[in-house]
Amino acid sequence: MMKVAGIHSEKEAVNFLLGKVPDPWMTHYVDHISSSHTSARNSPHAIVPDILAHEYPAGRQRINDSGASSSGDAFFEVKSYQPNNTRLDHNNKETKPADRRAKEVVNQYSNKFKRLDKQYAADIVGNGDNGIVGPFESAQKRFIGGQVIPLVVGPFGEVNKDFEKVLKTLARLAAAGEEGMSISPLRNTDRKGGAFIIMIQQFRRALGVM
Secondary structure, eight states, rough: TTTEEEEEEEEEOOOTTTTTSSSSHHHHHHHHHHHHSSGGGGGGOOOHHHSEEEEEEEEEOOSTTTOOOOEEEEEEEEOOOOSHHHSSOTTTTTTHHHHHHHHHHHHHHHHHHHHHHHHHHHHHHHTTTTTTOHHHHHHGGGGGSSOOOOOOOOOTTTHHHHHHHOOOOOOOHHHHHHHHHHSOOOOOSSTTTTTHHHHHHHHHHHHOOO
């Protein structure tokens, strides 16, 4: 989907924090990953998101009514869940299972960044009880959204709210691009919504077979 939308992305970007966390703390972290005898993803304390996107759009900015848009790096974690009691035995009218799973992902990532600070920036945060936000936790704010963007898919193709926003963003970009138009069965806008509707339907169908 990222490729169709014209967004450059990387899978399992080990060094996604480079340029986001200052030295000497980043160097300590990189040295740890480099010296690990396991894969970077399985290295203790390592954070390796599923997807890192570059120049991901942040949305419209109403500055002097210019309608200008900004973009930057964004990182995503992809998850799924099964239709069991663990996921479905809740008040799903208030919070859908996909959104509940997404919240868990965000909390897990937040804890991971805090652990990195205690491990590699103890000179700043101590044991984590002093209320100071360390360089790794602060690094989240340097990404679009200020945190991980969870992409959760349920057993019937249902997605969380953040994933819904991502789908619409990518569909708009794909519809406006040459590659998106080339794979679309319609090259006109006779249908309400035009190529955007076609692209988002194609994306949803793809999710249904994940």
